[in-house]
Amino acid sequence: MREGVMQGDGHGRERAAEREADRQPDLMVDADELREQVRDKYREVALSPHAGHHFHTGRRAADLMGYPKTVVDALPDRAVESFAGVGNPFSLRPIPAGSRVVDVGSGAGFDSFVAADQVGPQGRVVGVDMTPEMLTKSRATAAQLGLTHVEFREGLAERLPVEDGWADVVISNGVINLCPDKKAAFTEIQRVLRPGGVLQFADIANGRPVPVEAMRQIDLWTG
Amino acid sequence: MLEDCGFVDIAIGPPVDTFAGAPGEDKARSYAVFGHAFLATRP
Numbered sequence: 001m002r003e004g005v006m007q008g009d010g011h012g013r014e015r016a017a018e019r020e021a022d023r024q025p026d027l028m029v030d031a032d033e034l035r036e037q038v039r040d041k042y043r044e045v046a047l048s049p050h051a052g053h054h055f056h057t058g059r060r061a062a063d064l065m066g067y068p069k070t071v072v073d074a075l076p077d078r079a080v081e082s083f084a085g086v087g088n089p090f091s092l093r094p095i096p097a098g099s100r101v102v103d104v105g106s107g108a109g110f111d112s113f114v115a116a117d118q119v120g121p122q123g124r125v126v127g128v129d130m131t132p133e134m135l136t137k138s139r140a141t142a143a144q145l146g147l148t149h150v151e152f153r154e155g156l157a158e159r160l161p162v163e164d165g166w167a168d169v170v171i172s173n174g175v176i177n178l179c180p181d182k183k184a185a186f187t188e189i190q191r192v193l194r195p196g197g198v199l200q201f202a203d204i205a206n207g208r209p210v211p212v213e214a215m216r217q218i219d220l221w222t223g
Numbered sequence: 224m225l226e227d228c229g230f231v232d233i234a235i236g237p238p239v240d241t242f243a244g245a246p247g248e249d250k251a252r253s254y255a256v257f258g259h260a261f262l263a264t265r266p
Contacts, residue, residue, distance in 0.1 A: 054247030065239055065258065086241045087258035092234060174258075186228040193265040199230065200262050204241060207255030 028215045031180040035156075038178050039131050042084070046108055046133035049081040057084050065202070066091055067114070075113055079141045082108035082134070085173035087202025094118055095200075099168040102192055103127040104157050104185070104201075105175030109138030109150075115171060116150045126167075127152040128160055157185040162192040169193075172201035225263045236260035 041053075049057050056064055058081045062072045065088045072080060089111060095101060095118040103112045106127025116125045129135055129152065138152045155161040157172075157179050170189050179185040189199055225233050238257035242248045250256075 052246065054245060054250070055242060056245050064241070064243070085258075087236070087239050087260050089260055091260045092236050092262045182224060183228060186225060186230070190229060190265050195265055197265045198262065199225075199265070200260070202239075202258055202260045204256050204258050207257065208253075210254055 028212070029180060034178070034180050035130065042107065042131045043133045045082050045084050046131065046137050049108075053084070055084055055086070057082065059083075061085060062110070071114055071117070074117075075110070076141070076144065078137065079108070079113050079145070080110055082137060083110035085111065085202060086177075086204045087173065089171045089173050089200050089202045090114060090118070091202075093198070093200055095123075095169050095171075098122040100166060101125045101169045101171060102160065102162050102167045102189075104160065104170060104172040104189065105129055105178075106138060106152060107131075107134045109134075109141050109152065111171055111173050112138065112150055112152070113141070113145065113147070115169075116147055119149070121149055123149060125150045126162060128155045128157075128162070130154065130156055158188055160188050160192050164191055165194040165197075167192045167194065168197050170197070170199045170201070172199075172203070174203060176201065176203050225261070229266065230263035231266050232262070232264040234262040 044051060045053060045057060059072055061083055062080060065085055067088055095115055097120045099119045100123060101115045101119060103115060103125060106112045106129045109127055112125050112127040127138055135152050135154055142150045153161045157175060158181060170193055176182055176185055236259055238259060241258035242251035
């Protein structure tokens with residue numbers, strides 16, 4: 001299903017990166033199949049943000065996660081409507097002005113735009129996402145907002161298109177739980193952070209153990 | 224897992240009832256799923 005949306009040489013490189021990223025131990029599920037389903041789900045969120053997903057989206061979600069109303073209200077609908085985060089990565093610490101930030105799984109760009117406001121024009125934000133429709137949306141919104149210190153790149157959490165030690169801060173929101181190999185994702189985040197750099201992210205945690213047989217059902221990861 | 228990956232100074236924020244009122248609430252409740260903010264530093 002991605003044949004129509006992945007283009008040119010980028011398709012081959014991306015698939016090769018995914019295969020490389022998949023050389024890992026017991027992941028409970030097939031990594032390629034999980035990524036396909038995650039792309040399908042978040043394609044829907046990009047194109048039909050109000051379609052009635054199993055999680056909250058948009059301004060309702062941002063309000064529930066505790067984002068300041070002034071911050072959310074300052075952004076246009078297209079920057080907020082596909083937000084599907086599970087918490088607030090800025091709640092424990094604002095990002096210092098001038099920081100270089102990587103947003104892992106940037107989606108339609110909501111958290112990247114919040115970060116861009118915090119770091120100011122002397123800082124830099126790089127959003128990374130694997131869903132083409134999200135990238136199209138986030139890039140268009142950044143252009144609409146005239147943000148020249150924000151860019152969006154295609155990539156995987158386990159293979160970030162960012163040089164070693166570039167980032168002062170890495171943010172993410174509701175993405176690591178969807179990675180088939182979380183340890184690989186965290187190791188990759190360490191690679192792009194400078195020594196002393198900070199990972200500040202939001203994600204879900206379960207208070208009751210999930211049976212192994214349930215963890216092997218991909219549908220439960222995305223729905 | 225953050226410690227296993229070498230992060231230090233790890234902090235976890237209070238729970239957020241992420242799925243409250245959403246269609247996925249029942250499933251989230253069955254595993255006591257909540258959202259959290261996390262902080263961790265690369266040494």
